[in-house]
Amino acid sequence: HYFETIAEMGHEQVVFCHDKASGYRGIIAIHDTTLGPALGGCRFWNYASEEAAIVDALRLSRGMTYKNAVAGLNLGGGKSVIIGDNKTTNREMLFRAHGRFVDSLGGRYVTAEDVGTTVEDMDFVHMETKHVTGIGSKSGDPSSVTAHGVFRAIQASACQKWGSDSLEGRTIAIQGLGHVGYYLAKELHAAGAKLIVTDIDAGRIKRVVDEMSATAVALDEIYRAKADIFTPCALGGVINDDTIPQLNVEIVAGAANNQLLEDRHGDALEARGILYAPDYVANAGGVINVYSELTGWSRERSLRKADEIYQTVLSVFRLAKDTGIPTYKAADRVAEQRIQAVRGMIKTW
Numbered sequence: 001h002y003f004e005t006i007a008e009m010g011h012e013q014v015v016f017c018h019d020k021a022s023g024y025r026g027i028i029a030i031h032d033t034t035l036g037p038a039l040g041g042c043r044f045w046n047y048a049s050e051e052a053a054i055v056d057a058l059r060l061s062r063g064m065t066y067k068n069a070v071a072g073l074n075l076g077g078g079k080s081v082i083i084g085d086n087k088t089t090n091r092e093m094l095f096r097a098h099g100r101f102v103d104s105l106g107g108r109y110v111t112a113e114d115v116g117t118t119v120e121d122m123d124f125v126h127m128e129t130k131h132v133t134g135i136g137s138k139s140g141d142p143s144s145v146t147a148h149g150v151f152r153a154i155q156a157s158a159c160q161k162w163g164s165d166s167l168e169g170r171t172i173a174i175q176g177l178g179h180v181g182y183y184l185a186k187e188l189h190a191a192g193a194k195l196i197v198t199d200i201d202a203g204r205i206k207r208v209v210d211e212m213s214a215t216a217v218a219l220d221e222i223y224r225a226k227a228d229i230f231t232p233c234a235l236g237g238v239i240n241d242d243t244i245p246q247l248n249v250e251i252v253a254g255a256a257n258n259q260l261l262e263d264r265h266g267d268a269l270e271a272r273g274i275l276y277a278p279d280y281v282a283n284a285g286g287v288i289n290v291y292s293e294l295t296g297w298s299r300e301r302s303l304r305k306a307d308e309i310y311q312t313v314l315s316v317f318r319l320a321k322d323t324g325i326p327t328y329k330a331a332d333r334v335a336e337q338r339i340q341a342v343r344g345m346i347k348t349w
């Protein structure tokens with residue numbers, strides 16, 4: 001019942017693509033283009049079934065609509081998946097095929113890197129279409145913009161919880177010190193916060209301990225660390241039945257995607273009185289950086305846009321409080337309100 005499913009989920013278009021010569025089998029899902037072209041990465045994965053691939057494309061493309069809308073960007077939501085072994089060396093033919101299908105949509109969908117795809121793959125896509133971002137010649141590392149946005153989300157959460165956005169003397173437990181985690185740790189340290197950190201990579205821990213006098217803990221100790229804020233910057237699904245009872249903090253705000261294992265874990269945080277800054281609002285710096293590539297914004301302008309995440313997070317908290325819903329649901333409402341407002345404008349023109 002795919003028509004029923006996409007009608008229910010709100011998708012505009014789902015395209016099945018096949019290229020015999022390269023063996024390319026791809027699905028491009030365009031969820032909503034009210035705000036602009038549908039932007040979202042291309043995931044290359046050996047899905048257990050075709051249905052799993054379709055469900056992933058539908059779910060991820062809808063997620064991009066919300067992320068782009070809340071970030072205040074003139075972009076809709078889309079996503080593509082390629083079914084197959086992402087270790088294949090047959091990349092040029094495969095990604096040029098992807099590029100031709102993307103091009104056939106005339107700019108309604110803009111593709112980018114995602115799980116299983118690389119900058120080099122996007123360079124192949126670029127041989128066939130201009131509707132691609134994250135290509136080698138243009139893209140900069142988005143992590144510092146993402147980290148800055150998360151920093152602003154943390155400040156907004158502090159303001160909401162404690163009436164001041166100062167992080168001076170606050171203790172922050174960071175899980176994951178990779179690209180985003182490291183930049184974020186630097187900003188938090190500069191703001192006077194004390195850091196408790198963990199990572200699976202000892203070298204990354206040492207760098208932060210040496211440079212920022214952070215305290216290192218074992219991987220599974222980060223959840224029960226006595227701190228003011230827990231900041232997930234590694235994996236998804238870390239807010240779950242197992243970890244929520246361990247948390248010893250008042251705020252959860254970080255960069256990782258899909259922090260809540262299931263929606264109900266957002267309700268469970270709320271029930272424990274822990275304020276949750278919804279992940280896709282906090283980490284929108286990544287997509288802001290992509291947008292800057294499309295529009296030619298400077299890094300300064302991207303950072304200014306990421307600054308606005310502070311106000312966006314506060315508006316999510318305000319809506320949650322006013323309507324008595326958990327913050328993760330309020331984020332979706334903020335996105336829906338923006339899309340509805342723009343739809344209204346289109347009608348009156």
Ligand code: NAD
Pocket residue numbers: 142143144146175176177178179180181198199200201204219233234235236255256257283284285286287
């Ligand atoms: P990264 O791979 O550079 O860093 C992740 C870090 O987490 C690594 O240092 C890794 O060793 C560590 N890690 C892995 N498993 C761990 C575990 N079990 N416990 C503790 N540490 C562990 O990735 P990144 O680019 O810094 O992104 C971090 C998160 O933020 C991801 O969830 C990503 O999807 C999300 N995100 C990133 C961006 C961006 O601009 N890079 C944008 C939006 C969202």
